[in-house]
Amino acid sequence: MADRDSYGFWTKDQWLQKAESIDGWMRPVELKLLFEAAAELPEGARVVELGCWKGRSTLAIGGGLIRTPGVQLFCVDHFTGAPNQQAGASPTTPIENGEAIYQEFLRNTEPIELIRVVLRMSSQNAAAKFENESLDWVFIDASHDYHSVLTDLQTWLPRLRPGGLISGHDYHDSSVKRAVRKMCGQVEVWDSIWYARRNSNRSPIGKLIQWIAGAKGKQPVDTIGSEEV
Numbered sequence: 080m081a082d083r084d085s086y087g088f089w090t091k092d093q094w095l096q097k098a099e100s101i102d103g104w105m106r107p108v109e110l111k112l113l114f115e116a117a118a119e120l121p122e123g124a125r126v127v128e129l130g131c132w133k134g135r136s137t138l139a140i141g142g143g144l145i146r147t148p149g150v151q152l153f154c155v156d157h158f159t160g161a162p163n164q165q166a167g168a169s170p171t172t173p174i175e176n177g178e179a180i181y182q183e184f185l186r187n188t189e190p191i192e193l194i195r196v197v198l199r200m201s202s203q204n205a206a207a208k209f210e211n212e213s214l215d216w217v218f219i220d221a222s223h224d225y226h227s228v229l230t231d232l233q234t235w236l237p238r239l240r241p242g243g244l245i246s247g248h249d250y251h252d253s254s255v256k257r258a259v260r261k262m263c264g265q266v267e268v269w270d271s272i273w274y275a276r277r278n279s280n281r282s283p284i285g286k287l288i289q290w291i292a293g294a295k296g297k298q299p300v301d302t303i304g305s306e307e308v
């Protein structure tokens with residue numbers, strides 16, 4: 080019988096430790112949220128992460144997905160950074176070479192290579208590769224300026240299945256918040272991760288939504304909140 084605590088060759092805690100060891104922005108509590116959300120997705124789920132950098136959040140999402148049959152995690156990044164990173168806001172060094180970041184991403188995410196599909200290109204070019212209503216979850220953490228977030232939302236929302244989940248990082252960044260509110264209206268916010276569901280009664284990821292609702296009561300997160308707009 081499969082070990083309930085095992086996700087591929089590691090336990091949940093081991094996946095999270097590995098993810099935390101990768102350079103990046105996502106806080107440990109947020110990595111845990113991503114892992115747990117991914118672990119609730121159904122067989123055959125198709126997930127897109129926009130903005131992967133060196134793979135910190137990617138490994139958490141991938142670890143949560145890995146034991147579910149037929150899943151795919153599409154990792155979208157041009158690996159040349161965002162404008163704020165180029166100004167030196169990166170926790171490491173400013174980007175000189177997208178190739179070096181790309182290679183580091185590949186190394187760091189090797190444990191999920193069986194479910195990982197890397198799309199080394201812009202968010203807009205990647206979106207053109209997906210049919211409308213074909214994705215279960217789109218997680219947005221690419222450029223954080225208002226126009227970029229708005230464009231990502233406008234482009235990717237139609238790619239979600241009815242009932243699919245759209246979410247992203249850094250809700251407390253005012254540009255992100257403004258774009259998310261404009262496109263999604265009411266969203267839930269947990270730590271700095273916001274999330275919303277594409278409206279439909281036919282949600283194929285109802286379990287995920289239940290997980291979010293249920294987990295609120297029992298997860299030790301720093302801040303929990305929801306916002307009405």
Ligand SMILES: C[S@@+](CC[C@H](N)C(=O)[O-])C[C@H]1O[C@@H](n2cnc3c(N)ncnc32)[C@H](O)[C@@H]1O
Nearest residue numbers: 103130132135136156157159160201202221222
């Ligand atoms: C904040 S970092 C992602 C951090 C990552 N999620 C983590 O947890 O470590 C933003 C990433 O988005 C990428 N990016 C920014 N704008 C993009 C765009 N329009 N298309 C593709 N990638 C983009 C950058 O290259 C960078 O790697």
